[in-house]
Amino acid sequence: MIEVKNLVKRFGGKAAVNDISFTVHDGEVLGFLGPNGAGKTTTMNMLTGYLSSTSGSITISGYDILAQPELAKSKIGYLPEKPPLYPDMTVEEYLDFIYELKGCTLKRYDHIKEICELVGIEHVYGRVIKHLSKGYQQRVGLAQALVGNPEVLILDEPTVGLDPRQIIEIRNLIRRLGEKHTVIFSTHILSEVQAVCERILVINDGKIVADDTPDSLSVKLYGDNRLTVRVAGPADGVYRAMRALDGVKKCELLGIKEKGSVDINVESAAGADMRIPIFRVCAENGWPLLGIKNTELDLEDIFMKLTGPEEDIPAQAQKKVRRLKSRGSASGGTLDDVSEGTKAAKRAAKAERAKKKK
Amino acid sequence: MGAVYKKELRGYFSSPIGFVFIAVVFFLSGVFFLSSNILAGTADMRGFFSQYQEIVIFVIPMLTMRTWSDEKRNKTDQALLTAPVGLTRITLGKFFAALTVYGIAASVTVVYALTLATAADVDGLVVASNVFGMMLVGAAMVAVGMFISNLTESQVVAAVLTFAVALVTVLMESVALVIPVEWIANAVLALSVFSRYNDFSVGMFNFSDVLYYISIAVIFTFLTVRSLEKRRWK
Numbered sequence: 001m002i003e004v005k006n007l008v009k010r011f012g013g014k015a016a017v018n019d020i021s022f023t024v025h026d027g028e029v030l031g032f033l034g035p036n037g038a039g040k041t042t043t044m045n046m047l048t049g050y051l052s053s054t055s056g057s058i059t060i061s062g063y064d065i066l067a068q069p070e071l072a073k074s075k076i077g078y079l080p081e082k083p084p085l086y087p088d089m090t091v092e093e094y095l096d097f098i099y100e101l102k103g104c105t106l107k108r109y110d111h112i113k114e115i116c117e118l119v120g121i122e123h124v125y126g127r128v129i130k131h132l133s134k135g136y137q138q139r140v141g142l143a144q145a146l147v148g149n150p151e152v153l154i155l156d157e158p159t160v161g162l163d164p165r166q167i168i169e170i171r172n173l174i175r176r177l178g179e180k181h182t183v184i185f186s187t188h189i190l191s192e193v194q195a196v197c198e199r200i201l202v203i204n205d206g207k208i209v210a211d212d213t214p215d216s217l218s219v220k221l222y223g224d225n226r227l228t229v230r231v232a233g234p235a236d237g238v239y240r241a242m243r244a245l246d247g248v249k250k251c252e253l254l255g256i257k258e259k260g261s262v263d264i265n266v267e268s269a270a271g272a273d274m275r276i277p278i279f280r281v282c283a284e285n286g287w288p289l290l291g292i293k294n295t296e297l298d299l300e301d302i303f304m305k306l307t308g309p310e311e312d313i314p315a316q317a318q319k320k321v322r323r324l325k326s327r328g329s330a331s332g333g334t335l336d337d338v339s340e341g342t343k344a345a346k347r348a349a350k351a352e353r354a355k356k357k358k
Numbered sequence: 359m360g361a362v363y364k365k366e367l368r369g370y371f372s373s374p375i376g377f378v379f380i381a382v383v384f385f386l387s388g389v390f391f392l393s394s395n396i397l398a399g400t401a402d403m404r405g406f407f408s409q410y411q412e413i414v415i416f417v418i419p420m421l422t423m424r425t426w427s428d429e430k431r432n433k434t435d436q437a438l439l440t441a442p443v444g445l446t447r448i449t450l451g452k453f454f455a456a457l458t459v460y461g462i463a464a465s466v467t468v469v470y471a472l473t474l475a476t477a478a479d480v481d482g483l484v485v486a487s488n489v490f491g492m493m494l495v496g497a498a499m500v501a502v503g504m505f506i507s508n509l510t511e512s513q514v515v516a517a518v519l520t521f522a523v524a525l526v527t528v529l530m531e532s533v534a535l536v537i538p539v540e541w542i543a544n545a546v547l548a549l550s551v552f553s554r555y556n557d558f559s560v561g562m563f564n565f566s567d568v569l570y571y572i573s574i575a576v577i578f579t580f581l582t583v584r585s586l587e588k589r590r591w592k
Contacts, residue, residue, distance in 0.1 A: 045436075048436075048440040049439070049440055049590075050436055050439050050440050050590065051590050052590045052591050069442075070442045070443070070444065071442070073440055073441060073442040074442035076440065078436070078437075078440045080433060080436045082433045084432070084433055084434040084435070084436045084437035084438075085432070085434065086365075086369075086432070086434055087432070088369070088372050088373060089368075089372070093368070097361055097364070097365045098437065098441075100360065100361030100364070101361040101362065101365075101437070101438070101441045101443060102441050102442060102443075103361075103442065103443070144437065
C-alpha cells in the first residue's frame, strides 16, 4: 500500500508538485496521467526516494520513505523514464549486479530466469546492453525493477519510444504484473490508461485534477454523448441546424476534412440519442449524411475539460464559421468551392508529378 | 557495498580505462626505475619512489573521472540511489574499487624492488614505507577525485579539475618555500599533499602523516555522500 499525504516539491520557487495526496491499495493498478512537465516524474522520483519532498509524507507498505529509506526502498521496483542500464554490461551481468545490489535473497538462478521469461528477454541474455534495441532495453529495465519481487512497481512512461507492437506487449505485461503487484505507471497516452488501469489519476501543473476509474471519468466528462458528424452541406447551415436540435448542448465545427462536406462535433445531454434527429434534419435539408461516429476521448480534451478555463464553445464555433465564410467570399466563390478548388488543384498537381516520376 | 565494488572493478577492466591506467603507470615507473636505479647503478630506491609518486598522482584522475559523472549522465544513479542500500556503502564500494586498481598499478614497484634485491642489498623498510605511503596518497587522491566527479556530469570536466587539484598540491611545496611569512608558508604547506610524503619516502612511518592522508580520504568520501544527499534535497 502506498500513502501519499500533502506532497510538495519545489525547485527553487517553482512548485513542481503542489500538495497532492492519494492512496494506492494493494493489488491496484494506478495510471498516472498528465502532460509533459505536469509533475509525474517528480512524484515518482519522490515515491522511490530518489528525490526528497519539500514537505508532506510518503509511506510504502508502512515504511516512511525518508525515515526508513532502506526498508521502504526494498518494497519498490522502479523503472525510471530512461532505464538505468549500464551500456557496456551484458544483460546477465547487469541483472546479477542488480540482484546483488538489492541484496536479494531469492534463489538467484531461478529468480532471474523467471523474470527473463516474464519480460521476454531470455534469448538476449548474453548480449551487451548497448547493442539491444530500444524495446529490449526497456524490457531489461523492467526486469531490473522486478528483481527481488517487490510489492510495489513504479513505472515511469514504460511504453515511450516503443513501436506499436511492443507497446501492446508491454501493456499486456503490465496487466499481468498487476495481478501480483501494486503498480503505478505514468503515461501521457490516454488509451494506455484505459487499456491497463483500474484507476486513473490525472495530474496537471503539480496538482491532481481527477481521481477516478477510466470509464466513469469519460462518462463524467462527456455524458457519453459526443458524436462527430460528417455532412455534405454548407458549414454555417449545418451548424445552425445542429444547434437547433432538441437535446444538443454544444456544437463545434471541426472544419472540412472531405471534399464537399463539413465535420461537426455534436454534444448532447446524457441519455439522449441524437443519431436519429441528426439523420432527420439532414434528410429534411437534403444534405447527404456521410458519417456519424462516437468521438473518442483524447487527452487534450480531458485537460481542456479538467484544467482549462470554461470556454464558450458555441461562440468559438461562430467565429470559425465567420472565418471560413470570409475566406470563401474573399475569393468570390462559396466556401466549399474555394477549398475544394485549391485542394483538387493540389491533388492534380501531385498526381502529375507522380506520373512524371514513373 | 560488495555489489558496487564488483561492478566498478569489472567496469574498469571491461573498458580500456583500467588497462590504460595500469599500462601508463607501468611505463612511467619503468622509465624512472631504469634512470634512477639501473642506469645510476644504485640499490637506493628513495630517488625512484619520490619521482614515481609525483607522476602517479597525475594519472589518478583517469580512475576517478567517470565514477559518478557517468552514472549521472546515463541516469544509472537512479538504480543505485533507489536500491535499498545506503549512500555510504555505495560510495565506499566505488572508492575501494578505484583504490584496488591503483593498488594493482602501484604494486609493480615491489616487483622492481625484488628484481633489484637479486643483485644488491635493498632497504626493505624504504620499500615497505613507500608502498604504504603510496596507498595512502592514492586513497586521498581517489577520494578527492570521486568527490569532483560527483559534482559534474562530464568526465572531461571531472578529469581536468582533479588534475588541477593534483597539480596544485604538487606545486604547493615550492610555493611555500618562497613565502617569507612563516605562518602563511605553513598553512600553504599543510595543503601540500606531498610534503607529508617525504617521511615515507625515506623509510619513516609517521603516525601524524598516516592520519593526515586517512583524514583527507574520509573527509572527501563523507563530502561525496553529503553531496549525493544534497542533490536529493535541492
